[in-house]
Amino acid sequence: MPELDVILRGGLLKGRIHLLEGKPGTGKTSIGMQFLVKGAEQRERCLYIALSETEQELRGTAESHDWSLDGIDICEIVPVEANLADQQSVLFPAEVELSKTIKLITDCIEKYNPTRVVIDSVSEIRLLAEDAMRYRRQIIALKQFLLKRDSTVLLLDDLTAEPRGYELESTVHGVILLEQRERSFGSVRRSMRIIKMRGADYQSGWHDFAITKNEVLMFPSLIADEHHKEFAHEPISSDIPEMDDLLGGGMVRGNSALILGPSGAGKSSLALQYANAAAKRGERAAYFSFDESSETLLERATGLSMSISDAIKRDSVHWERINPTRISPGEFIWKVRRQVEDRDVSIVVIDSLNSYMETMHEEQALMLQMHELLSYLSNMGVLCLIIVGQTGLLENVHDPLDVTYITDTVILLRFYEADGAVHKAISVVKKRPGRHESTIREFTLTDSGVQVGPQLHEFEGVLTGVPRFIGKGGHEGNVPK
DSSP: OHHHHHHTTSOSOTTOEEEEEOSTTSSHHHHHHHHHHHHHHTTOOEEEEESSSOHHHHHHHHHHTTOOOTTEEEEEOOOGGGOGGGOOSSOOOHHHHHHHHHHHHHHHHHHHOOSEEEEEOTHHHHHHHOSHHHHHHHHHHHHHHHHHHTOEEEEEEOOOOSSOOOHHHHHSSEEEEEEEEOOSSSSOEEEEEEEEETTSOOOOSOEEEEEOSSOEEEEOOOOGGGOOOOOOOOEEOOSOHHHHHHTTSOEETTOEEEEEEETTSSHHHHHHHHHHHHHHTTOOEEEEESSOOHHHHHHHHHHTTOOHHHHHHTTSEEEEEOOTTSOOHHHHHHHHHHHHHHHOOSEEEEEOHHHHHHTTTTSSSHHHHHHHHHHHHHHTTOEEEEEEEEBOSSTTOBOSSOOGGGSSEEEEEEEEEETTEEEEEEEEEEESSSOOOOOEEEEEEETTEEEEEEEOTTEEOGGGTSOEEOSSSOOTTTSOO
16 A cells, blocks of 8 residues: 555554554455555465454455455454353353463464464454453563564454553554544545554654545645645746736746636636646646536537647546545545646646535535645646635625635636626736736637636726726727717
């Protein structure tokens, strides 16, 4: 699992004992199994010791992931007290039961002499011990035995024992905690963190992960300061001279821009214009859509004479529909990183921030994660365009998120009424660094594409939605002469 190795700053230390703990259903067996599958692929001797599941159940789990258990030995051990054939009318003393089970485990390890071992689960051993001191003594004895074998060991614990004890956590070298949280709607949210990793560095904090059909995917939390790339701080053209003039020469690589406006004002079309322009220059762009389907996007692009379909086919533009009810914030950020680091995209479009925030309202620190993502994209020289929909159409338009502070540039789109028709206007209200026009220009979407027209200098109050005509002779394209 290379992503877990990133979190662990290189991977699990060899020859050490690590604890993977979490309540039932959090993914311990799947992670432990993939740990062995990867080891078998490298021709290492791998052993799965099952105390709570049968070999048939384990093979069923592997088949559900399309994993092959070839090269992995499975040792199915039934604890003495759970084996009906061995029970007597006079119960075994707890010490005898525990010692016999530990002996079965050590015999199995000596028989197969593995490089990697998974013991699932030590909860069964805790139940046999009955007493915390007896449990700790047997765990230390097992630890000394395993260290002499120079095996890398994963102990699985389902945290079902009450009251909770920490004898095992204090004994092992590393502890990884898994959690899952149900959302009111959508898939379960899975996350993990490293509690300790004795003698090794690791990335602290919570990290999202997902269990898919073929693998367990970890999504290391983003630390923007760890990523930097040399790039020229040069303007990026929209291929619309008037738009570039409005922005004082264009947006700059490594900057971020918020495109604000009510529904239907042309926010996505403007963002698509930048992606299309990048593709025409031989660069790559990534477009992440939370709202519309690929069919709607391609229909929109065709109506604006954009060759987005061809750009997607030749991999110049990556378009991906994101379902926020089925994805975690960490997975989304990881998808963006893969486009930046694997495909070297120069533009990232997030459409829209409203859907991202509103459908993940149960998540914590979403805005902090978005701020870290923008810092990362800035360090990597990527222009990020974020679309935010505003409520209302003409009057009383307002921003439900109030996030203009997180980006370098803010582009404002508005509807306005003039002479019995609805028109669109565009303005730049913020840009750093550098200057920009303070004008309000006409904005239209035509069969020829996105167009930015002349300054609306004969109108007052355009951004209110109901402007007042103050010029003479009207304004061509807005009020007929």
